[in-house]
Amino acid sequence: MELDEEPVAEPNTPVDWRQPYLVYLLREVLPTDQTEARWLARHAKSFVIVEGELYKQSHTRILQHCIPIKQGNQLLKDIHGGVCGHHAAPKTLVGNTFC
Template sequence: MRYMVHLHFPSSNNVAEYEVVINGLRITIKLVIQRLDVRGDPQLVIDQVTKESSCHNAKMAAYCREVHQLEDKFDGLELSHIPMHLNKVVDALAKAASGREPVPIGIFARDHHKPLVRYEKPKQASGGLNHPSAPSNPEVIELNEDPSIEPDPLADWRMPYLDYLLHEVLPTDKMDARWLVRHAKSFVLIEGELYKRSHTGIL
């Protein structure tokens, strides 16, 4: 099935990509598909959803939360980055949708006049003044780290997976626990080393 979405509201490239992902997930859920491999070009969106990159504003965080909520409806959901030149069919659909070209025969299309996700914009203090608790120049803040404390080389993204696969230990937060259980299915332990299985089956 080929599907295109026309967005009739101002949106950034990342918002458009999230809108497409959410549309695709909702359609797939209606088709009662339980396991899905999502392949796309938007590296930032994929990194945010897989928690390899943080969401720096309320809008991206709201979109990311919506994807995670839809993710709960699948037995298995994998997001993989595919370069645009290897994804020519999808690239052609995206260009046709953004260019408002006539919908080709055999292609399903949907028009959206408002975003699928609602979010609260950060409130600003009256009078245009900074909130007293907020620094006026947050990007120059330096952390006072204790040089006597050695960084733990194992305190990285692998630890939750290793704790779960080796000892069945899950995070206390229920959403994080469900997320970990789903994504741990893509990992395997071989002689104590953690490997991720790609959509092609290669470790």
Template sequence: MQIDEDPSWQDPIIDYLVNGNLPMDKSEARNVQQKAARYYMQGDRLIRRSYSSPHLTCIKYPQTLEVLCKIHDGECGNHSGGRSLAQKALNVGYFWPTMH
């Protein structure tokens, strides 16, 4: 599993799914458990369950820019913006919490 130096929104979820570790704060621990129910690990990747589309690969900040650039003006050749761009990222199987 690749370890990033900067903390990520994924870290507590991954730590719980892989090691069973929860934050010390009861409220935060409950929050992590509830969120973790929507995810699973596939190798070293965190995957978000989706009922209306294929399951989504969760990515962290540096990768989000890369994915958006490829969709916007790179390999996909589509100059979309805003919500349309985020929807296209979802359609090709990527997820991060701030995309909505």
């Protein structure tokens, strides 16, 4: 996701959760609310930008690609809708899929 692209907020469309991290990591701009600013600065330490894309670095230093909520929901549907379906350990699948 390029930062130059401004997300268009349509009614009932959730704001891209990655945007505050991208703005902070690329431009070092924090929210005006002091509590939000502290929270973002603290949590942003585990995120990195690689070739314009946001990644979260796990405690084992593995980079996990950050995706929009809509794409994440589709990913979960694809995982749970496979041949094994609900027989695969669902909590383990979600834990391995999302950071």
